[in-house]
Amino acid sequence: MGEQSQHVDVLMYHSISDAGGPTSIPAQVFSDQMNALAETGYQVANFVDLVAWRDGQNKLPEKTAVITFDDGFLDFREAAWPVLNKLGFPAIVFLPTDCMGGYENWNGANHPPRQLMSWGDISALHKDGARFGSHSQNHANLTQLRKEELGVQLRQSRSNLENALGESVRAFAAPYGAVNEGVLSAIAKYYDIAAGTRLGRTDTAVDVFDIPRLEMHYFRDIALWRRYLEGKAERYLAIRKFARNIRQAFH
Numbered sequence: 001m002g003e004q005s006q007h008v009d010v011l012m013y014h015s016i017s018d019a020g021g022p023t024s025i026p027a028q029v030f031s032d033q034m035n036a037l038a039e040t041g042y043q044v045a046n047f048v049d050l051v052a053w054r055d056g057q058n059k060l061p062e063k064t065a066v067i068t069f070d071d072g073f074l075d076f077r078e079a080a081w082p083v084l085n086k087l088g089f090p091a092i093v094f095l096p097t098d099c100m101g102g103y104e105n106w107n108g109a110n111h112p113p114r115q116l117m118s119w120g121d122i123s124a125l126h127k128d129g130a131r132f133g134s135h136s137q138n139h140a141n142l143t144q145l146r147k148e149e150l151g152v153q154l155r156q157s158r159s160n161l162e163n164a165l166g167e168s169v170r171a172f173a174a175p176y177g178a179v180n181e182g183v184l185s186a187i188a189k190y191y192d193i194a195a196g197t198r199l200g201r202t203d204t205a206v207d208v209f210d211i212p213r214l215e216m217h218y219f220r221d222i223a224l225w226r227r228y229l230e231g232k233a234e235r236y237l238a239i240r241k242f243a244r245n246i247r248q249a250f251h
Protein backbone atom coordinates (compact mmCIF):
# COMPACT_ATOMS: atom_id res chain seq x y z
CA MET A 1 0.00 0.00 0.00
CA GLY A 2 3.12 2.08 0.18
CA GLU A 3 2.95 5.72 1.14
CA GLN A 4 0.53 5.82 4.05
CA SER A 5 2.23 7.37 7.04
CA GLN A 6 1.55 5.43 10.16
CA HIS A 7 1.76 6.70 13.71
CA VAL A 8 2.47 4.86 16.92
CA ASP A 9 1.55 6.29 20.31
CA VAL A 10 4.30 5.74 22.87
CA LEU A 11 2.85 6.24 26.35
CA MET A 12 4.99 7.57 29.20
CA TYR A 13 4.27 6.70 32.82
CA HIS A 14 6.25 7.02 36.05
CA SER A 15 4.43 6.07 39.26
CA ILE A 16 0.96 4.50 39.50
CA SER A 17 -0.11 5.82 42.89
CA ASP A 18 -1.86 8.59 44.76
CA ALA A 19 1.45 10.33 45.54
CA GLY A 20 0.37 13.42 43.59
CA GLY A 21 2.26 15.58 41.12
CA PRO A 22 2.60 15.06 37.37
CA THR A 23 4.57 11.79 37.73
CA SER A 24 1.93 9.91 39.73
CA ILE A 25 -1.25 8.56 38.18
CA PRO A 26 -3.88 6.94 40.45
CA ALA A 27 -4.37 3.18 39.93
CA GLN A 28 -8.00 3.56 38.87
CA VAL A 29 -7.10 6.15 36.22
CA PHE A 30 -4.33 3.90 34.90
CA SER A 31 -6.67 0.95 34.73
CA ASP A 32 -9.29 3.07 32.89
CA GLN A 33 -6.63 4.30 30.43
CA MET A 34 -5.56 0.71 29.68
CA ASN A 35 -9.11 -0.51 29.27
CA ALA A 36 -9.81 2.36 26.86
CA LEU A 37 -6.84 1.22 24.75
CA ALA A 38 -8.23 -2.32 24.62
CA GLU A 39 -11.79 -1.18 23.94
CA THR A 40 -10.82 1.13 21.08
CA GLY A 41 -9.02 -1.73 19.35
CA TYR A 42 -5.41 -0.80 20.05
CA GLN A 43 -2.63 -3.39 19.95
CA VAL A 44 0.37 -2.88 22.18
CA ALA A 45 3.84 -3.53 20.75
CA ASN A 46 7.20 -3.83 22.48
CA PHE A 47 9.29 -0.66 22.52
CA VAL A 48 12.24 -2.33 20.74
CA ASP A 49 9.91 -3.42 17.90
CA LEU A 50 9.91 0.22 16.77
CA VAL A 51 13.44 -0.23 15.39
CA ALA A 52 12.41 -2.83 12.78
CA TRP A 53 9.17 -0.92 12.13
CA ARG A 54 11.12 2.28 11.41
CA ASP A 55 13.39 0.29 9.10
CA GLY A 56 10.39 -1.12 7.21
CA GLN A 57 11.23 -4.65 8.34
CA ASN A 58 8.03 -5.28 10.25
CA LYS A 59 4.50 -3.97 10.06
CA LEU A 60 2.48 -2.87 13.04
CA PRO A 61 -1.33 -2.73 13.17
CA GLU A 62 -2.82 0.66 12.33
CA LYS A 63 -3.74 1.34 15.94
CA THR A 64 -0.57 0.55 17.85
CA ALA A 65 0.60 1.82 21.21
CA VAL A 66 3.79 1.18 23.20
CA ILE A 67 3.75 1.44 26.99
CA THR A 68 6.78 2.77 28.88
CA PHE A 69 7.53 3.51 32.54
CA ASP A 70 10.46 5.59 33.79
CA ASP A 71 12.25 5.14 37.15
CA GLY A 72 11.10 1.66 38.26
CA PHE A 73 8.83 2.53 41.16
CA LEU A 74 7.65 -0.36 43.32
CA ASP A 75 4.07 0.45 42.39
CA PHE A 76 4.82 -0.79 38.86
CA ARG A 77 4.84 -4.28 40.31
CA GLU A 78 1.92 -3.72 42.65
CA ALA A 79 -0.46 -1.56 40.63
CA ALA A 80 0.55 -1.47 36.96
CA TRP A 81 1.74 -4.95 36.03
CA PRO A 82 -1.40 -6.82 37.18
CA VAL A 83 -3.53 -4.59 34.90
CA LEU A 84 -1.13 -4.93 31.95
CA ASN A 85 -0.82 -8.67 32.43
CA LYS A 86 -4.58 -9.16 32.49
CA LEU A 87 -4.94 -7.32 29.17
CA GLY A 88 -1.89 -9.04 27.67
CA PHE A 89 -0.15 -5.68 27.13
CA PRO A 90 3.67 -5.65 27.07
CA ALA A 91 5.53 -2.80 28.77
CA ILE A 92 9.09 -1.63 29.31
CA VAL A 93 10.45 -0.05 32.49
CA PHE A 94 13.55 2.16 32.36
CA LEU A 95 15.67 1.70 35.50
CA PRO A 96 18.34 3.90 37.10
CA THR A 97 20.32 0.80 38.01
CA ASP A 98 22.34 2.05 41.01
CA CYS A 99 19.18 3.32 42.71
CA MET A 100 17.20 0.08 42.64
CA GLY A 101 16.21 -1.37 46.00
CA GLY A 102 16.06 2.12 47.50
CA TYR A 103 14.01 5.27 47.13
CA GLU A 104 14.08 7.97 44.49
CA ASN A 105 16.93 10.26 45.53
CA TRP A 106 17.58 12.42 42.50
CA ASN A 107 16.91 16.04 41.64
CA GLY A 108 13.17 16.57 41.33
CA ALA A 109 12.24 13.53 43.46
CA ASN A 110 8.90 13.57 45.26
CA HIS A 111 8.68 14.37 48.99
CA PRO A 112 8.31 11.93 50.61
CA PRO A 113 10.36 9.88 48.12
CA ARG A 114 8.66 6.93 46.45
CA GLN A 115 10.05 3.44 46.81
CA LEU A 116 11.78 1.74 43.88
CA MET A 117 11.70 -1.95 42.94
CA SER A 118 14.35 -4.34 44.20
CA TRP A 119 16.37 -6.57 41.87
CA GLY A 120 14.23 -9.44 43.16
CA ASP A 121 11.09 -7.63 41.96
CA ILE A 122 12.74 -6.94 38.61
CA SER A 123 13.77 -10.50 38.03
CA ALA A 124 10.34 -11.86 39.02
CA LEU A 125 8.63 -9.43 36.63
CA HIS A 126 11.09 -10.27 33.88
CA LYS A 127 10.20 -13.96 34.23
CA ASP A 128 6.57 -12.90 33.99
CA GLY A 129 7.18 -11.06 30.68
CA ALA A 130 7.96 -7.44 31.67
CA ARG A 131 10.76 -5.75 29.71
CA PHE A 132 13.48 -3.49 31.06
CA GLY A 133 15.78 -0.82 29.72
CA SER A 134 18.35 1.52 31.22
CA HIS A 135 17.63 4.97 32.67
CA SER A 136 21.36 5.56 33.48
CA GLN A 137 23.04 4.48 36.71
CA ASN A 138 21.91 7.21 39.08
CA HIS A 139 19.37 9.33 37.18
CA ALA A 140 21.97 11.97 36.30
CA ASN A 141 21.34 14.77 33.84
CA LEU A 142 23.54 13.34 31.09
CA THR A 143 24.09 16.70 29.43
CA GLN A 144 26.05 17.82 32.51
CA LEU A 145 28.56 14.94 32.51
CA ARG A 146 32.06 14.76 31.10
CA LYS A 147 32.46 12.43 28.16
CA GLU A 148 34.09 9.61 30.17
CA GLU A 149 31.42 9.75 32.90
CA LEU A 150 28.72 9.68 30.26
CA GLY A 151 30.21 6.54 28.74
CA VAL A 152 30.34 4.84 32.16
CA GLN A 153 26.69 5.69 32.92
CA LEU A 154 25.56 4.21 29.61
CA ARG A 155 27.80 1.14 29.60
CA GLN A 156 27.70 0.18 33.26
CA SER A 157 23.92 0.45 33.63
CA ARG A 158 23.51 -1.74 30.57
CA SER A 159 25.86 -4.41 31.84
CA ASN A 160 24.24 -4.40 35.32
CA LEU A 161 20.87 -5.00 33.68
CA GLU A 162 22.23 -7.66 31.35
CA ASN A 163 23.78 -9.52 34.28
CA ALA A 164 20.52 -9.37 36.23
CA LEU A 165 18.26 -10.37 33.31
CA GLY A 166 20.53 -12.77 31.44
CA GLU A 167 19.78 -11.19 28.08
CA SER A 168 20.97 -8.27 26.00
CA VAL A 169 19.54 -4.86 26.79
CA ARG A 170 18.85 -2.61 23.80
CA ALA A 171 16.73 0.25 25.10
CA PHE A 172 17.49 3.44 27.00
CA ALA A 173 15.64 6.51 28.29
CA ALA A 174 17.57 9.64 29.26
CA PRO A 175 16.72 11.01 32.72
CA TYR A 176 14.65 14.23 32.41
CA GLY A 177 14.71 13.63 28.65
CA ALA A 178 17.89 15.72 28.79
CA VAL A 179 19.92 15.14 25.64
CA ASN A 180 22.12 17.04 23.24
CA GLU A 181 24.04 15.93 20.17
CA GLY A 182 26.91 14.47 22.18
CA VAL A 183 24.57 12.55 24.49
CA LEU A 184 22.50 11.22 21.59
CA SER A 185 25.54 9.93 19.75
CA ALA A 186 26.87 8.29 22.95
CA ILE A 187 23.47 6.60 23.49
CA ALA A 188 23.60 5.32 19.90
CA LYS A 189 26.93 3.64 20.66
CA TYR A 190 25.46 1.43 23.39
CA TYR A 191 21.77 1.05 22.53
CA ASP A 192 19.48 0.39 19.54
CA ILE A 193 16.66 2.71 20.60
CA ALA A 194 15.91 5.38 23.21
CA ALA A 195 12.84 7.16 24.54
CA GLY A 196 12.74 10.92 24.94
CA THR A 197 10.25 13.22 26.62
CA ARG A 198 9.28 15.39 23.67
CA LEU A 199 5.50 15.32 23.44
CA GLY A 200 4.15 13.80 20.26
CA ARG A 201 3.27 10.78 18.19
CA THR A 202 5.91 8.59 16.58
CA ASP A 203 6.19 8.08 12.83
CA THR A 204 8.75 6.24 10.72
CA ALA A 205 10.76 9.42 10.15
CA VAL A 206 11.52 9.60 13.87
CA ASP A 207 15.00 9.73 15.43
CA VAL A 208 15.04 6.30 17.15
CA PHE A 209 17.33 7.71 19.84
CA ASP A 210 14.83 10.37 20.85
CA ILE A 211 11.39 8.78 20.46
CA PRO A 212 8.62 11.23 21.41
CA ARG A 213 6.08 10.10 24.00
CA LEU A 214 2.63 10.97 25.32
CA GLU A 215 2.84 12.20 28.92
CA MET A 216 -0.16 10.32 30.32
CA HIS A 217 -0.67 12.93 33.03
CA TYR A 218 -2.32 15.01 30.28
CA PHE A 219 -4.84 12.25 29.64
CA ARG A 220 -6.16 11.59 33.16
CA ASP A 221 -9.57 12.66 31.86
CA ILE A 222 -10.78 9.34 30.42
CA ALA A 223 -13.30 10.96 28.07
CA LEU A 224 -10.47 13.01 26.56
CA TRP A 225 -8.24 9.93 26.33
CA ARG A 226 -10.97 8.04 24.49
CA ARG A 227 -11.47 10.94 22.10
CA TYR A 228 -7.74 10.97 21.44
CA LEU A 229 -7.71 7.22 20.77
CA GLU A 230 -10.62 7.64 18.39
CA GLY A 231 -8.60 10.23 16.48
CA LYS A 232 -10.69 13.19 17.60
CA ALA A 233 -8.33 15.01 19.91
CA GLU A 234 -5.19 15.73 17.89
CA ARG A 235 -5.87 19.42 18.27
CA TYR A 236 -5.65 18.91 22.03
CA LEU A 237 -2.19 17.45 21.61
CA ALA A 238 -1.11 20.38 19.46
CA ILE A 239 -2.31 22.82 22.14
CA ARG A 240 -0.53 20.90 24.92
CA LYS A 241 2.64 20.87 22.87
CA PHE A 242 2.43 24.59 22.33
CA ALA A 243 1.83 25.26 26.04
CA ARG A 244 4.68 22.97 26.99
CA ASN A 245 7.13 24.61 24.61
CA ILE A 246 6.23 28.00 26.01
CA ARG A 247 6.82 26.71 29.54
CA GLN A 248 10.16 25.22 28.62
CA ALA A 249 11.23 28.42 26.93
CA PHE A 250 10.89 30.23 30.26
CA HIS A 251 12.66 27.63 32.39
Ligand SMILES: [Zn+2]
Nearest residue numbers: 070071175176
Ligand atom coordinates in the same frame (compact mmCIF):
# COMPACT_ATOMS: atom_id res chain seq x y z
ZN1 LIG B 1 13.32 9.41 35.42
